[in-house]
Amino acid sequence: MSSAVELAQVWRGEVLESVHHGHAVICDSSGGIVEAWGDPDLVMLPRSSCKMIQALPLVESGAGLTDSQLALACASHSGASLHTGMAGAWLEEIGLGEPDLRCGSHMPKDEEAHHRLIRAGAEPCQLHNNCSGKHVGFLMLNQRLKGDADYVEPDHPVQLAVRAAFEEVTGAESPGYGIDGCSAPNFATTLAGLGRAMAFFANAHRASGARAGAAARLVAAMARHPVLVAGEGRACTDLMRAMEGRVAIKTGAEAVYVAILPEAGLGVALKVMDGATRAAECAIAAILIRLGVLSAEHPAVEKYWNAPLVNCRGRRAAWIRPGTGLA
Template structure:
């Protein structure tokens, strides 16, 4: 079995201060590995990197069409958003259209990650709601499917029809049975898979066609297009997902997950990418995914969004450059 390999080094002056190791796979539409680093068979929890998979039943069931969901709403359904007004206003309207409210969500209240929204809430003497939760778009999608199916209110229960549909879609597109699940930060089950399985799923999305006969394939293509069209809804201002998708001109969809997971969907190349940094460091996953995207020719190495994450200088509180976060020798 292969082991995790060094992917990102952190230097302070002439000293190698830290090294982040990980696994990554680039997969083609047939499910075959084009290139791999580390252990392709390492089992991981993909966390929020698979929100587009969790949204597949919403679209392929006909629920999205039945409730007139827009591409913007579908993008928000795949989001780990900032809780800025651009996100919460849309969630509030979405719930109202369903005849529901914040209390129907099961993701839990979370303070806005958007600094302006958070400070405004504090000044107004307000408190966080579930709509501020970074997963509230995904949960609005779950509620839409719940209503379409006429199912019970506890849609995050692993035995609920919504989560059974998610599991079916997840195992289908990853091409393997899931070894189990953990409960995510938003209370929904998060199914495990291998790095190869996750890359295989992303390659399925990359090769999907909205004109296909297969409903799941049409759904995957529609969700990919929605994400790439509305990158500001998928994450938010200053976030890696939004900035990297903008840098690639809407030609590639990317999505981060907690504990340093990152995926990429490349429709023009029909390639899927999955990445996991073992120690869970976000700074490393962002650097590593940028390096892979540069290697695949879809991200300009000198673009500001790239330079912010790959081979990025480290500065102290006085603005003095003290080191660098860079791609490890031999990776990508």
């Protein structure tokens, strides 16, 4: 087993203040490893980075879906009115309501939506949950599978379909699962397995069959609607816009990141071991720059790669930059 490598560093003046270690892998169309940092065999939970895999059974079911709905199904959205309005309308379209969701609620990341709730003295509902789009998709699939209301249970037909798809595209039986923040099971795989799955998505537009067709639709929807996948000011949205639809990327909790590169036919997966999102964002930007699909000169990149950390007076007091493993 290879040890974790430096994926990001924080410098304050001339002093190295923090180091974030982790693992990363790039896989090609054959599922083989093109390049790796650290341990490709690390067993890990993809968290929300695998939402496009979780959406595969829904798309394969033949359900009529717009590109916007596909993007929202893959989203860890900010809970802006754009997101909650679309999730609510989708629920209404399938004859269900907010109480049918099983994701729970939390305050939205979107500042305007957050402040609106506070001013109104209101509590967030489940539509504000960053996973609400995924859960509406689960409900839609559940209608087709005729399962019971508790669609997040690991032995429910919806989650059994998700697990089967997950194991096929990662290329291995999952060794287990954890319960995600939204209550759905999150199946474990190796980092290489997650990279292999992203490479499958990257090459789906060249392949035939229902699963490849579903994967290609999901990738295209994410790339066309980056604001639905995350939200204004978020790394997924900023960097996908900077790459002008050429690449789809997705974050996951505890510093997981994936990238799907259809032109190159490559899949990327990384995990920062201390769970620091700032490090995962820096590392994915560095890998995308390394692969030639993201310009280091793009204004959006400055927030994540060699990014300034600003103090309470607005002064640039520190910087986060790629670690020695990626430099």
